[in-house]
Amino acid sequence: MSGTFVGMPSFPKAAHEAVGDATLRANLRHATHTIRDKRARAVAELDDWAALREAGKRIKDDTLRHLGTYLVRLEEAVTRAGGTVHWAADAAEANRIVTDLVKATGETEVVKVKSMATQEIGLNEHLEAEGIAAYETDLAELIVQLGEDRPSHILVPAIHRNRGEIRDIFREKMGSWGRPAPEGLSDTPAELAEAARLHLREKFLRAKVGISGANFMVAETGTLVVVESEGNGRMCLTLPETLISVVGIEKVVPTWRDLEVFLQTLPRSSTAERMNPYTSMWTGTTDDDGPRTFHLVLLDNGRTDALADEVGRQALRCIRCSACLNVCPVYERAGGHAYGSVYPGPIGAILTPQLRGTTSDIDASLPYASSLCGACYDVCPVAIDIPEVLVHLRERVAGEGGKGHRLEKAAMKAAGWVLDHPSALAAGERLASATRKLHPKRLPGPGARQWSDHRDLPELPAEPFRDWWKKNRT
Amino acid sequence: MRVALFVTCVNDAVFPATGVATVRLLERLGVEVDFPAAQTCCGQPQFNTGYREETRPLVRRTVRAFEGYEHVVVPSGSCAAMVRRHYPSFGAEAASLGPRVYELTEFLVDVLGVTDVGAYFPYKVTYHPSCHGLRLLGLGERPRRLLEAVKGLELVELPGAEECCGFGGTFAVKNPDVSAAMGADKITNALSTGAGVLCGADNSCLLHLGGMLRRREDPLRALHLAEILASTEEEPWQ
Numbered sequence: 001m002s003g004t005f006v007g008m009p010s011f012p013k014a015a016h017e018a019v020g021d022a023t024l025r026a027n028l029r030h031a032t033h034t035i036r037d038k039r040a041r042a043v044a045e046l047d048d049w050a051a052l053r054e055a056g057k058r059i060k061d062d063t064l065r066h067l068g069t070y071l072v073r074l075e076e077a078v079t080r081a082g083g084t085v086h087w088a089a090d091a092a093e094a095n096r097i098v099t100d101l102v103k104a105t106g107e108t109e110v111v112k113v114k115s116m117a118t119q120e121i122g123l124n125e126h127l128e129a130e131g132i133a134a135y136e137t138d139l140a141e142l143i144v145q146l147g148e149d150r151p152s153h154i155l156v157p158a159i160h161r162n163r164g165e166i167r168d169i170f171r172e173k174m175g176s177w178g179r180p181a182p183e184g185l186s187d188t189p190a191e192l193a194e195a196a197r198l199h200l201r202e203k204f205l206r207a208k209v210g211i212s213g214a215n216f217m218v219a220e221t222g223t224l225v226v227v228e229s230e231g232n233g234r235m236c237l238t239l240p241e242t243l244i245s246v247v248g249i250e251k252v253v254p255t256w257r258d259l260e261v262f263l264q265t266l267p268r269s270s271t272a273e274r275m276n277p278y279t280s281m282w283t284g285t286t287d288d289d290g291p292r293t294f295h296l297v298l299l300d301n302g303r304t305d306a307l308a309d310e311v312g313r314q315a316l317r318c319i320r321c322s323a324c325l326n327v328c329p330v331y332e333r334a335g336g337h338a339y340g341s342v343y344p345g346p347i348g349a350i351l352t353p354q355l356r357g358t359t360s361d362i363d364a365s366l367p368y369a370s371s372l373c374g375a376c377y378d379v380c381p382v383a384i385d386i387p388e389v390l391v392h393l394r395e396r397v398a399g400e401g402g403k404g405h406r407l408e409k410a411a412m413k414a415a416g417w418v419l420d421h422p423s424a425l426a427a428g429e430r431l432a433s434a435t436r437k438l439h440p441k442r443l444p445g446p447g448a449r450q451w452s453d454h455r456d457l458p459e460l461p462a463e464p465f466r467d468w469w470k471k472n473r474t
Numbered sequence: 475m476r477v478a479l480f481v482t483c484v485n486d487a488v489f490p491a492t493g494v495a496t497v498r499l500l501e502r503l504g505v506e507v508d509f510p511a512a513q514t515c516c517g518q519p520q521f522n523t524g525y526r527e528e529t530r531p532l533v534r535r536t537v538r539a540f541e542g543y544e545h546v547v548v549p550s551g552s553c554a555a556m557v558r559r560h561y562p563s564f565g566a567e568a569a570s571l572g573p574r575v576y577e578l579t580e581f582l583v584d585v586l587g588v589t590d591v592g593a594y595f596p597y598k599v600t601y602h603p604s605c606h607g608l609r610l611l612g613l614g615e616r617p618r619r620l621l622e623a624v625k626g627l628e629l630v631e632l633p634g635a636e637e638c639c640g641f642g643g644t645f646a647v648k649n650p651d652v653s654a655a656m657g658a659d660k661i662t663n664a665l666s667t668g669a670g671v672l673c674g675a676d677n678s679c680l681l682h683l684g685g686m687l688r689r690r691e692d693p694l695r696a697l698h699l700a701e702i703l704a705s706t707e708e709e710p711w712q
Binding site: 012333367370394397398408425429432450456460463473 | 481483485486487488489490491493494497507509511512513514515519520521522523524525526528531532535605606609610636637638640641642643644645646647648649650651652653654655656657681682684685686688689
């Protein structure tokens with residue numbers, strides 16, 4: 001299962017496999033329940049959580065409303081600090097810019113800081129095709145890369161793997177990418193981490209080019225911010241001679257003061273930590289310290305389309321904490337791969353169809369990959385009303401009248417007619433009740449068959465409520 | 475006090491016992507109940523599936539059916555949430571119904587001010603708080619307080635109570651595997667309590683869970699809260 005998400009089946013088909021995989025279900029259940037409980041405790045410690053959530057929402061909304069202004073301010077500040085800003089309208093343009101920048105250094109290897117933006121555009125695959133090897137240095141990303149796997153979680157890309165699986169991947173694959181795994185490697189966390197540390201150290205010390213994303217960009221000073229737990233990112237940000245950062249345009253915040261809110265809400269929501277262990281900030285270039293060349297690639301790739309959608313634009317507030325994934329009962333059963341995108345879970349279900357459009361099977365099925373239970377909205381630190389956006393996107397998909405939706409719309413209209421004529425409804429109910437002994441427990445046909453695959457249809461009552469009322473109360 | 479009963483389409487056609495229980499309960503508490511016959515469906519299935527235009531006539535019908543009533547009582551958190559949270563997006567007339575609609579436990583606790591409704595139900599019960607009642611309406615402890623006051627009833631904690639049961643309206647049809655997996659986990663948790671009754675305040679969730687229970691032929695039975703609250707020593711639930 002390597003590489004790309006292109007040509008994914010629709011969500012229900014992809015989920016079918018995951019639901020049947022007992023190991024995957026157990027791995028996901030264990031991991032999501034652990035982190036969701038820890039998050040709840042970390043959030044409960046702050047008595048101003050509601051105010052922080054509201055502040056984060058406002059900062060993001062105000063920034064998005066004047067996005068152009070802040071991006072220009074950011075560009076001026078980055079340039080003033082010795083960096084170079086590039087604008088990329090889509091994935092192809094961003095990949096081309098980064099490839100040209102790497103080629104200009106004469107290098108054929110780069111080290112990478114975990115970055116959703118570069119995954120979104122498929123940068124590693126593009127670089128590989130151009131003869132450049134990109135090494136992921138985040139532990140979980142390393143596991144995914146060595147396993148020729150796909151990430152299945154925003155924060156913990158290898159959440160679908162357990163320790164035994166990780167040990168096997170290290171033993172089998174590390175050697176072909178660099179320093180092999182130590183002899184007799186066990187599946188204890190300390191040994192696995194040490195194996196990764198030794199393997200990665202070799203890469204850090206050799207690399208001349210680093211590629212990163214950023215969690216935030218501060219417009220007033222042109223400063224980029226990466227928050228992380230392992231310190232691998234800081235190695236990539238400081239050791240190489242050239243640093244290239246690919247960042248979505250929605251990641252800008254106006255001032256340093258705004259960071260204060262997110263540096264409280266992000267770690268608590270994502271890893272349940274009061275503060276993340278490493279917060280790295282860099283502004284352009286500095287003589288005799290850190291990278292000598294700095295490039296910032298500002299990525300649109302569908303973001304301005306999302307911004308134009310009044311309801312959908314709130315998805316751009318997302319700070320990629322992944323709290324919504326960890327609390328989502330659908331994600332827990334279906335796993336991250338079923339979402340067919342680097343953005344899985346509830347946020348993926350609203351972000352991906354906005355960034356990519358709803359023409360493919362997978363993208364058209366994503367707004368329906370939710371029971372609308374609302375747990376995601378409750379935990380979101382920037383108050384994205386995910387259920388609201390899901391329903392909004394369902395309207396778009398249903399309105400486009402794709403496969404199945406024409407039939408469904410006709411059924412909705414027919415049901416609507418009956419429901420708008422109480423006497424017809426009463427007659428229908430009466431007929432259904434009168435013939436109830438003839439109803440089979442399992443039914444053919446779309447909807448009824450899926451229903452009765454897993455459940456018995458209810459036995460209909462002898463009389464509907466409105467008939468009881470007529471007999472007994474009028 | 476005079477109230478209108480919004481029985482809901484699911485209760486009307488499939489679970490009339492819940493409607494009957496709601497009427498008996500309210501009348502026992504001295505409330506006069508009307509059933510405006512022009513009511514049908516609140517439009518939630520259409521709305522949540524993405525058919526806003528097909529929802530509009532049902533919103534209009536529902537609002538007109540309950541015109542003039544200060545209190546409209548509905549034994550379904552999910553339909554109450556549809557009216558209160560989503561009707562405002564259909565205009566001012568539609569928005570006017572929201573503040574007058576009360577989910578059954580809200581009406582009992584907030585309007586009538588009772589928690590002990592004089593019920594008798596000698597069984598071990600576990601309670602599943604449906605998502606829309608829990609999160610969209612914020613029913614909180616109301617259902618639990620009502621259950622705790624029922625004579626003879628032993629209330630046992632449902633592990634993972636606040637997790638969705640997997641119904642989700644058309645979600646159960648569009649994503650049958652995930653829906654069934656969520657339902658199966660909910661049932662495993664409910665069975666682990668040793669309760670004989672899985673109680674909820676939303677028959678849509680109970681339609682899904684009850685259907686799975688019948689398929690498995692487990693001793694556990696799904697039952698609407700209204701039927702428990704309507705049950706008394708003189709007229710026990712059967």
